[in-house]
Amino acid sequence: MIKRSALYMSLLLLAACAGAPQLGGDPNLRVVEASALPAPDRADLIAAARPYLVGPFDKLSIDVFGIEEMSSKDVQVDASGRMSFPLVGVIEVSGKTPGEIEALLRDRLSANYVRDPQVTVNLKETVSQVVTVDGQVRKPGLYPVIGRMTLLRVIAKAEGTDEFSKLNQVVVFRTVRGQDMAALYNLKAIRVGKYEDPEIFANDVVVVGDSKARRIFKDFLQVFPALATPIVIAADRLNN
Secondary structure (H helix, E strand, C coil): CCCHHHHHHHHHHHHHCCCCCCCCCCCCCCCCCHHCCCCCCHHHHCCCCCCCCCCCCCEEEEEEEHHHHHHCCEEEECCCEEEEEEECEEEEECCCHHHHHHHHHHHHHCCCCCCCCCCEEEEEEECCEEEEEEECCCCCEEEEECCEEEEEHHHHHHCCCCCCCCEEEEEEEEEEEEEEHHHHHHHHHHCCCCCCCCEEEEEEEEEEECHHHHHHHHHHHHHHHHHHHHHHHHHHHCCC
């Protein structure tokens, strides 16, 4: 009983000593009062956009205005990054944006006796441009990368971290010019603005670490449920 009381007191002291995290640290981040945070303007809202590059097995919705047999056509890109379209034939589309594919189709259709073709290309289903999220998140899996993605946004796509996440051990794996690379990030530090939320790109692999200390705490709670409240408070401040 004495040992339990000592453990109880030590955990309470540990919880009391842990203060609120300090916001800021990233030199590019300006910290303001909560009431002084301004709304973004139009330029800010579109600045985060990143063009989508079509890849193998993506599905496109293509419409040529005024030509019924070319309207609302769903076309899937094949494994080699090519697609087939009436009066155009087979064209290479991998690595191109939907807008660039529109221009390519207009040029090819104009050359095949279609006068002033009005072409619209929309992305219907993405398969090639995905990020893999693994480790201690609520919903590991493959997620499409559309627009500008950051580490925090990707974690949110996976429905957030779970109870065993080790927030200072988040690894991003990436291949650059054939070289496999990896970088370690501290999610908790990013959340309070100590450094910039890094961009995440298609084919990246994000792995959230596992906190063994949290697992030990959970096992301990099953043995001593009466101490649950102070231990949970203390555990929330450990190993992140």
